[in-house]
Amino acid sequence: MGEISAMFFHSAVMFLWIQSASGWMHPKCQIHDNNEDFGHFPTWICTYLPRHAEHYTAACEDVTAIEEDLLGLPPNINTLCMSMKQGENRSMSLGFFSQFQDLEYLYIEGCFSQILPTxxxxxPNLHYLHLEGKISGCCDCHIVPHTFRDLVKLSHLTMWGYRLSAMAPDVFHGMTQLQSLNIREPCVDDLSEILCRIMKIKSLMKLNIEAPEIQSLNQLNCVFLNTNESVTTVFNNLAFSDLSFGEITHIEEGALAWLQNLTRLTGAFSQEVLLHLPLSGIQQIQYFSCSGSNEIDFESICNVVFLLSIKEIYLYNANTSSLSMSSGELCIGLEYMHLHGPGILHSTPYLEWHFISSLKNLHQLTIDGLKDNGHEICSFQKQPITSLTKLTLVLNNIQMLFAKQFICLVNLQYLDLADNLISNIEDFAFLGLTNLEYLDIARNMITKINTNTFFGLQLTKLTSRFNKLHMLFSLDIAKNKITQINANTFFVFLGQVHNPLTEPVIKLNLTLIFGGILNQLTHLYISSAMRPIGYYRTLNYCRCNFDSNIC
Structure with missing residues (x-):
């Protein structure tokens, strides 16, 4: 009887190994050769993880009993993505996956009552572990001491939605190879609950913490560990650190002295709390994202920028009415600025462009959700603005581009004007942008492209110092309402051309439209709204038809 049962068991396993046209047959898992296309994979994370050609990737859904439900999977699986059936709150051992000795990437979605070590x-080969427990609320999962110690090659760990205070204080001890730790929504309101648990991971190079419940930044207190060991030397070895909080209402002096150099800081601050940030012990912040009420004036923001040597800043709902050349003097070190206007329930002041003159090192500028005196961008400039290379404008009231509007931005390479209400572009609007390589004016209300609409955009320019060719490589005008295109106009993406013709074939004279300026363009897509004309990955195909002037 035992032999018969064994034969039946092996037959069932063999059945699971039968390969179909779309992958391996399995009751709860999709199994794919890593050479296959993953376009319709149910678990998104699997599509982004590295894969090896000689192994398999499996995505399993509605798992209830891990050991039983994974039975029959190929033993040489390299990547496993698994989601537990909601409500299945069981104990899990990492040893459940020991049958997959080649496993390098393990993604588990589900909340467990307990996680045990292997x-x-x-x-032996697990490098990446992602545990996501936030299905509804916080996951109160008890994780015993040294749970991850035996994962000798684990270098990347993500824990999302697991309450840190429910874990043993020494849960991460013994991890000698961990380089990247990502803790998201840990369901604690004290940063010490996180830091004290990871203070002994001396191999750590990258730290991401997203803790929206934390509102007060206090000095590090590891009293629950019964240790006085300093953590400063551990965190000073970090090459990348990203801290994201919700609304910060209090910052204690020296609260972040354990870190000093911070890559990214995100949070909501009042002006009073913001001015306490330099007293926290941080010496430098690379990227600072600040949101809050519009009571924060720009001069206060620039004071913090100067004291903390901030290079990149994202401001949401800031008081842009206080922007001026004098208020921005302390922001001279900024290289990137993103100004986001208030929500639709608040008034949106006009943006005064004079402030840009004081930002001598600004390379990238994004303005989103503000009102704009667009014609003033360069009208007040006595000298060219040489530092700015990328400009993105999404403005509440921009309807027209004026002649010479951007003429002072002599080194601009990227101009994004997509998703506005632009209906009219005056001739010579882009005059002076001789270094522009990318222009996006898609998803506007443009109806007409004139002969001189794009006059002045450089087609060939060879710089003597760097021997670099500057020219417009990409121009996107998709999803406008274009009804008229005059001769000698050129474009890369032209969408929704409203043509009254009823003939089944539309002929375009490309010589009149493009002239002889397509030598360096690499993508062409022309759409006639109802009738797509063609898509070419390179223009060599289309250029071969230029002799007949018809495409």
């Missing part, structure tokens, strides 16, 4: 069954 025990005697190791996962």
């Amino acid at each position: 025990g005697e069954s190791h996962l």
Whole structure:
């Protein structure tokens, strides 16, 4: 009887190994050769993880009993993505996956009552572990001491939605190879609950913490660990650190002295709390994202920028009415600025462009959700603006581009005007942008392209110092309402051309439209709204038809 049962068991396993046209047949898992296309994979994370050609990737859904439901999967799986059936709150051991000795990437979605270490069954090749427990609320999962110690090659760990205070204080101890730790929504209101648990991971190079419940930044207190060991030397070795909080209402002096150099800081601040940030012990912030009420004046923001040597800043709902040349003097070190206007329930002041003159090192500027005196961008400039290379404008009231509107931005390479209400472009609007390589005016209300609409955009320019060719490589005018295109106009993406012709074939004279300026363009897409004309990955195909002037 035992032999018969064994034969039946092996037959069932063999059945699961039968390969179909779309992958391996399995009751709860899709199994794919890593050479296959993953376009319709159910678990998104699997599509982004690295894969090896000689192994398999499996995505399993509605798992209830891990060991039973994974039975029959190929043993040489390299990547496993698994989501538990909601409500299945069971204990899980990492040893459940020991049958997959080649496993390098493990993604688990589900909340467990307990997670146990591998025990005697190791996962010798596991590099990446993602545990996501936030299905509804916080996951109160007890994780015992040294749970991850036996994962000897684990270099990347993500824990999302797991309450850190429910874990043992020494849960991460013994991890010698961990380089990247990502903790998102840890369901704690004290930063010490996180930091004290990871203070002994001396191999750590990258730290991401997203803790929206934390509102007060206090000095590090690891009293629950019964240790006085300093953590400063551990966190000073970080090459990348990203801290994201909700609304910060209090900052204690020296609260962040353990870190000093911070790559990214995100949070909501009042002006009073913001001015306490330099007292936190941080010496430098690379990227600062600040949101809050519009009571924060720009001069206060620039004071913090100067004291913390901030290079990149994102301001949401800031008081842009206080922008001026004098208020921005302390922001001279900024290289990137993103100004986002208030919500639709608040008034949106006009943006005064004079402030840009004081930002001598600004390379990238994004203005989103503000009202604009667009014609003033360069009208007040006595000298060219040489530092700005990328400009993105999404403005509440921009309807027209004026002649010579951007003429002072002599080194601009990227101009994004998509998703506005632009209906009219005056001739010579882009005059002076001789270094422009990318222009996006898609998703506007443009109806007409004139002969001189794009006059002045450089087609060939060879710089003597860097021997670099500057010219417009990409121009996107898709999803406008274009009804008229005059001769000698050129474009790369032209969408929704409203043509009254009823003939089944539309002929375009490309010589009149493009002239002889397409030598360096690499993408062409022309759409006639109802009738797509063609898509070419390179223009060599289309250029071969220029002799007949018809495409």
